[in-house]
Amino acid sequence: MVRVILLFILSTQIVLSQPFTKSDSLRGTLNGYRSWWDVLHYKLNIIPAVDSNYLSGTNQIKFKVIKPGSRLQVDMQEPMQIDSVLFHDKKCNWVKTEFAYLINLEKAMVPNSLDSIQIFFSGQPREAKFAPWDGGISRNKDEKGRHWIGVSCQGLGASVWWPNKDHLSDEPDLGVYITVTIPDSLSAICNGKFLYIASNPDKSKTWHYRVENPINNYDITLNIGHYITITDTFLGRKGVLALEYVVLDYNEEKAEQYIKQEVKRMLHCFEFWFGAYPFYEDGYRIVETSYLGMEHQSAIAYGNGFANGYIGRDRSSTGIGLLWDFIIVHESGHEWFGNNISAADIADNWIHEGFTTYSEVLFIEHYWNKDSANKYLKGIRSHIRNSQNMIGPYGVNTEGGDNYEKGANLIHMIRQIINNDSTFRKILVGLNREFGKKTVNSEEIEQFIIKESKINLKPIFNQYLRSTKIPKLNLRQEQDKLLFKWENCNSNFNMPIRVFVDKKEYWLKPETKIKELRLDKKAEKIETDANFYVETILSKLEN
Incomplete structure (x- = not known):
């Protein structure tokens, strides 16, 4: 998802300061009404009334029985409602608890069996207040005064407009x-x-689409407008990838001149760093939307005005962010991190946003140079607030804080510590191979990186993911000795760091107790590597 702008920081902090509710648990917990069955397929039939905010449809849910169960939870947020449910052609009854429909199947299901239910639904879905951050259905008019409709619902949940098992x-x-x-x-x-x-x-038309790969519910999208489709292809690592650029009819020329080049540059870069685009069977599509953008799988939402930057701005304040299209790069980066590798709980949303924000850095490095990439990364640190842990509380549909910029800086530091770009790239490709088309948790990602790097990174993960404290490297020089230790950190924190003493490179291995480095002579200038997101202080050290 695109980074939330500053306007939302205060409101987010207010929300997170409130106690968790029953609704939070119903959405966020894999409870007994959800854990006994596994969704295999959705067949979603949608009939929107374009002249009013009304929508009806059906959803056939095919599922596999994991363990015995006879009541299942399907979610549908008001003012939408479930009208009826059929199981083996018979109507089911249910108990409704807030937005959760606990549907009775009237018999215990047999483990490993396959079955399905058919759900009929209707209503007026919530209209987006400030898409994509405060989402729902976006109902707008294009420049010619014609209908232009879209949807965005990450965080809010896909059950805001269609019934499903709304758990990541x-x-x-x-x-x-x-x-x-x-x-x-x-x-x-x-x-x-x-x-x-x-x-x-009745002079209507029914459009048919098929997604062959697993997909996050919030990634399933609907766009309605006076669109034209520009077709293209990309010769990638798995063969020929079908490309579509879907824009409003009067923007065809802009798209021809602009989007083609930008999309292919992105694909070249990300296939190099992350491996093959994950969804060759479904193709890659970019769709013009009235809101800024969203990582809808194989149908990336794009509203950046066919221009470089982030709606004309540079989020790093370095000038480098104006050299490329933020939305094409960032939202497409989610195809690997977020859509291919998906967090099982939004508490681990740093997996989506940290790696995807780092994809921006890799894109700059790929087409410009490392110095520019590092400068950009340091520039976006200004957005870090350190008011919440990056990993949020589990089971209550709540993410942590600073997943974007702090997550990217964590990944960048790990890259420095590995100190071998070939190994680092193998880890990124390996993550997409090992966890592709699966849902994962942070611990799995952390352990994979530790295993493949052969470095104990656990104290670093704990410090940056599970604490808001930013370590301080305390340095003091005594003649030909450099004394150093970590402060403002967990008691067991240790992280190697690169420093420059009179421009000569040294790797220090500080801990929370004083250590020392012998120098050839008293140094005139000592600097820490700015690629590490730490603070440096020069003061009197105490054990």
Whole structure:
């Protein structure tokens, strides 16, 4: 997701200061009504009324039984509602608890069996107040006064507009089939491979799409407008990748001249650093939207105005952020980190946002140089607040803080410590191979990096992910000795750090007790490597 702007920082802090509610647990916990069944496939049929904020449809949920159970939880947020549920062609009853529908199947299901339910739903979905951060349905008019509709619901949950098992840990293993029925003057753009359009007697048309890969529920999208599609291809690491640039009809020329080049540059870079684009079967599509952007899998939402920067700004204040299109790079980076590798709980959202923010750094390095990339990374540190741990509380649908910039700086420091870009790249590719098309937790990611780097990085992960304290490197020079230790950190924190003594490079291995380095002579200038997100103080040391 695009980085939330400063306007939302205060409101986010207020929300996180409130006690957790029953709703938080219903959304965030893999409870007994969810844990006994595994979603295999969604078949989603959507009928939006484009002239009003009304939507109806059906969703067939195919599932596998993991353990015996007879009541399952399906989520649907008000003012939307579930009208009826069919199981083996018979209507089911349910108990509704807030947005959770606890549906009775009236018999205990047998482990390893496969089954399905059909859900009918309708209502007026919540309208987005400030998409994509405060999401829902975005109903707008294009420059010609015509309907332009979209959806964004990360964090809020896909159940804001269609019924599903709204928990990040369970993606439909076999994908999704989506149909959208709208007036024939409009186009409907969704995820995955476009199949065909069926004409209906009432002069409406039904658009058919198929997603073959697992997908986050919040990534499933709907875009309606007067769109045209520009087709293209990219010869990548798994062969020919189908590309589509879907824009409003009057922006066709802009897209032809601008987006093609930017998308292919991104793909070249990210396939080098992360491995093959994860969803060749579904293709890569970028869709013009009225809001800034969103990582909708295989249908990236784009509203950056066909221009470099972040809506015309440089988030690093270095000038480097104006050299490339932030939305194309950042949101596409999520195809690897967020969509391919997906956190099972939003508490671990740093996996999505930290690695994806670091993809911006790698993109700059790939097309410019390391100095520019490092300068950009240091520039975005100004957005770090250190008011919350990066890892949030589990089981209550709540993320931590500073997942973007602090997460990227953590990854960058680990890269410095590994001190071998070939190994670092193998780790990034290996993460996508090992955890691709799966849901994971932070511990799994941490242990993989530790194993592949052969370095004990656990104290570093604990310090930066599970604490708000930024370590301070306390230095003092005594004649030909350099004394040093870590302060403002966990008691067991230790992290090697590169320093320059009269421009000569040294690697220190500070701990929370004083250590020393013998120098050839008294130094005139001592600097810590600015690639490390730490503070440096020169003072009298005490054990």
